[in-house]
Amino acid sequence: MRPENNPGGQKVRSFIETARRAQIVASAIEVIAEQGFANASLARIAQHAGISKGVISYHFAGKDELMEEVVTQVYAEAVQHVLARIEGLESATELLRTQIIASAEHMRDHPAQVKALGEIFYNLRLPDGRPRYGIDTSEELLQSLENIYRFGQESGEFRPFDVRVMAVSHSAAVDSMFAYWTAYPEHDLEAHAHELADLFEHAARTQEAPHS
Amino acid sequence: MRPENNPGGQKVRSFIETARRAQIVASAIEVIAEQGFANASLARIAQHAGISKGVISYHFAGKDELMEEVVTQVYAEAVQHVLARIEGLESATELLRTQIIASAEHMRDHPAQVKALGEIFYNLRLPDGRPRYGIDTSEELLQSLENIYRFGQESGEFRPFDVRVMAVSHSAAVDSMFAYWTAYPEHDLEAHAHELADLFEHAARTQEAPHS
């Protein structure tokens, strides 16, 4: 039985426990990325980590907690990377371009993590059968993207359009970049990212009608 | 035991067999759409259809064949609808816009089918754990979209860009339109489709030349 919450509500985890949890999360990411969510049984995750099945049950309340821990860690890392890269940018165009390109960088550097994240998003279900994560889970991301596009509209860089549709499409296009690269590893991810940046820049920006 | 292949390699299916297979496929679509791929056991599909579990095993070699049959039928129907709607169109802009809008129509009319198709695409795996369907399965669709965009480039309607990236993004954006609508059923699907058409039209078309 793991330590209880302390009064502050934060788990107090020993060094060993932290390390084990990280090891298990890492193993889960690899197994899910390689074999898919449906084949990622606790037995396989344990075997892949070279530990006993019971260890996972000891460190996590159940499979769901493990999966949620994977999501939390992986998602946080991705957000962190992208935010660091767009920090300080001042034009909406630069923001949207950099969001796409930084996402591609992160995918290139952590493909298994991103793959696992997607698998869990699509497959993890609540006990009642409804998806644990849905598009509504991405609300935060969508609002960030909306903010970029809305900022561009207000600054005059961008034409008028429905920012929600733009954000949803932007997000899906970025995800599809990763999926395509996963299917065709020789595909040029960086070039794809720049093309995609062009695509959304053209889609969003005010059409020039310069008069002579 | 079902009939063997005849010498020509084509299954000969009786009327009853054809009807049963259709009934089972329909039931599978509904169960998958409602409960998700992971919860769509043969038992549930059979129960939903009001038939015995054995019937499915009798008419299909296994669960995988059933799933593939669902994909085949549903995919064919979707393609058929969109093709009929874009037939005869002559400008690339009209083609791309109509492809998006017709897709939305099909989603509106057959949401369960489209939902099930997505579930199977994301979840069905080969025995070795690799995905049964991948982006490569969409090659045909991607080429059709590429053809539209390339046609536009050749006709001068569209600016130069990587048609593959455009096709992949286009496809993903259309899929995300459906996913978003599924999550928020009150969302205006038709409006989304028109916004999306605008999005890709702006993304692709030649920027207006300066007026002299």
Next chain:
Amino acid sequence: MRPENNPGGQKVRSFIETARRAQIVASAIEVIAEQGFANASLARIAQHAGISKGVISYHFAGKDELMEEVVTQVYAEAVQHVLARIEGLESATELLRTQIIASAEHMRDHPAQVKALGEIFYNLRLPDGRPRYGIDTSEELLQSLENIYRFGQESGEFRPFDVRVMAVSHSAAVDSMFAYWTAYPEHDLEAHAHELADLFEHAARTQEAPHS
């Protein structure tokens, strides 16, 4: 998957299913009687019956349903036996004596059933941890006994006393007769029953008035 309820709410069970359920119930009774509730796993019950573990899952929704079926069948049989023996009796004294003696007969003829019934009563718990069967489950039995004692009070055979305490004690004493016989099989069950009948007759009956 077993057949669904028909509209009337009654399960429709085939002959084979009925036989299998009876066989499994019988096996469960024997295993519980011999090894105790805690050791009566589905695996052992299946093994004892010479069938596969999955058969039980096929015929019963779960272990709980199996246990409840055991209780239902065994309890009904016991009640039926005792009721048949006391039918037509007219004095309260005869009723209480015969209730005890008939119970002993049933115990003698079906010791495993009675043992299993007790095990399940004491051990089966609801998912929330509360007992599935409690003293409140015996309410029906207690009321029957109360009726006997109250009848005796009204007819003047019995002295005044709290009929509930008498019924609870009566019921416990009968159960302890079985438990004692189980522990000491050479113990004379029939003699015990007659002694117990004397005990409660003396406990209940009106004290003879002094002769003048």
Next chain:
Amino acid sequence: MRPENNPGGQKVRSFIETARRAQIVASAIEVIAEQGFANASLARIAQHAGISKGVISYHFAGKDELMEEVVTQVYAEAVQHVLARIEGLESATELLRTQIIASAEHMRDHPAQVKALGEIFYNLRLPDGRPRYGIDTSEELLQSLENIYRFGQESGEFRPFDVRVMAVSHSAAVDSMFAYWTAYPEHDLEAHAHELADLFEHAARTQEAPHS
């Protein structure tokens, strides 16, 4: 590793060890009383005591030894209370009445202990599946009760009857008094005890037929 037996065969326990064992026993009693024997895992007992699971294994050879320690301590305390209350009584009638009433007092004052005792009695099994405690374990208690009833027969207070049956029934009736009170806490335990005393007094005593 705990201290070995000394040559005399008695464990030598340090103060700390004694205190820890008592703490663990107390925790076990509470957990068993609240959640039932089946749900009283070592993990839960340790958690309830606010100690590590390993401590229990350190101080007790195993779960069985802990359970036996609970029985020993609780039983001794109960016997002690009842013996103190009947000490010095001189008539069999007083003895039997007081045994019942004193038992009820103990139940009222230590319900968790009594509940836990019952749970363990009914559920603890030897490795071979046979009950660890049975009616034979109560032999000492039964003989004490027999002594009371035999004393009453010899003094002429009680009629002739089988003292073993009377003792077994008496014991069971007292236990059922507790079980009933547990199920219906608003039930008047003291009144029940007095009714029960009346019951066995009437059951046992010589029926007067005084002639004038």
Next chain:
DNA sequence: GATGAATGAGGTTTCATTCAT
């Protein structure tokens, strides 16, 4: 053609116990 019945593998989880620190 169709069905109910049965199987056995594999899933997650709980648990008593052991062990190094």
Next chain:
DNA sequence: AATGAATGAAACCTCATTCAT
């Protein structure tokens, strides 16, 4: 003396598949 960590067995349950009827 005490602990956290780890183990492996066993529990219940679900499932795809096979088979006799």
